[in-house]
Amino acid sequence: KAGVTQTPRYLIKTRGQQVTLSCSPISGHRSVSWYQQTPGQGLQFLFEYFSETQRNKGNFPGRFSGRQFSNSRSEMNVSTLELGDSALYLCASSQVTSRGTDTQYFGPGTRLTVL
Amino acid sequence: AQSVTQLGSHVSVSEGALVLLRCNYSSSVPPYLFWYVQYPNQGLQLLLKYTSAATLVKGINGFEAEFKKSETSFHLTKPSAHMSDAAEYFCAGVGDKIIFGKGTRLHILP
Numbered sequence: 001k002a003g004v005t006q007t008p009r010y011l012i013k014t015r016g017q018q019v020t021l022s023c024s025p026i027s028g029h030r031s032v033s034w035y036q037q038t039p040g041q042g043l044q045f046l047f048e049y050f051s052e053t054q055r056n057k058g059n060f061p062g063r064f065s066g067r068q069f070s071n072s073r074s075e076m077n078v079s080t081l082e083l084g085d086s087a088l089y090l091c092a093s094s095q096v097t098s099r100g101t102d103t104q105y106f107g108p109g110t111r112l113t114v115l
Numbered sequence: 116a117q118s119v120t121q122l123g124s125h126v127s128v129s130e131g132a133l134v135l136l137r138c139n140y141s142s143s144v145p146p147y148l149f150w151y152v153q154y155p156n157q158g159l160q161l162l163l164k165y166t167s168a169a170t171l172v173k174g175i176n177g178f179e180a181e182f183k184k185s186e187t188s189f190h191l192t193k194p195s196a197h198m199s200d201a202a203e204y205f206c207a208g209v210g211d212k213i214i215f216g217k218g219t220r221l222h223i224l225p
Binding site for chain 1: 147151156157158159160161164205209210211212213214215216217218
């Protein structure tokens with residue numbers, strides 16, 4: 001079974017631009033979660049999607065948004081990029097939920113650099 | 116508030132020595148606890164998870180962790196460190212959302 005894939009792997013943008021990241025979950029997984037990883041803040045939960053609906057959300061500004069398609073693929077969008085948005089963005093999929101005992105499987109991440 | 120605390124952002128052990136990575140969770144976090152490992156330029160990989168079935172949990176690559184409710188701890192151990200264990204390790208707890216510790220970078224000394 002193929003793992004979680006994320007595209008692109010690396011991205012360089014300038015302040016004020018917007019960016020869209022893509023995540024394809026493991027086949028059969030319906031939950032997709034997004035995380036931001038930075039050296040200072042560590043791993044922070046952004047949001048979770050299940051069956052095309054946002055089910056859970058972390059403490060990030062409205063510039064961060066996402067969506068999920070009927071095939072469970074998910075996209076994350078960041079508008080009006082700031083320098084502080086430079087991070088590794090990780091996507092994880094699980095069968096049902098990011099909560100409880102479901103195991104989350106992580107993709108390799110997208111490294112976003114904002115100049 | 117829910118929290119997961121990892122003691123020590125960096126831990127160094129000699130090859131062949133015992134590995135001990137510490138994790139404490141707040142009592143408000145339900146006992147769904149995980150350890151993940153992250154190798155450079157890769158995503159997180161699950162090492163093991165506690166789901167209340169047994170207090171001693173065995174994971175991959177020879178790692179295990181013991182859930183101690185009285186100490187609110189879920190420390191990760193491995194009897195004998197290998198060079199390939201050098202990586203960053205994350206403890207995570209699951210409540211209404213998943214919360215990660217800050218991570219511990221494990222260095223293996225030859």
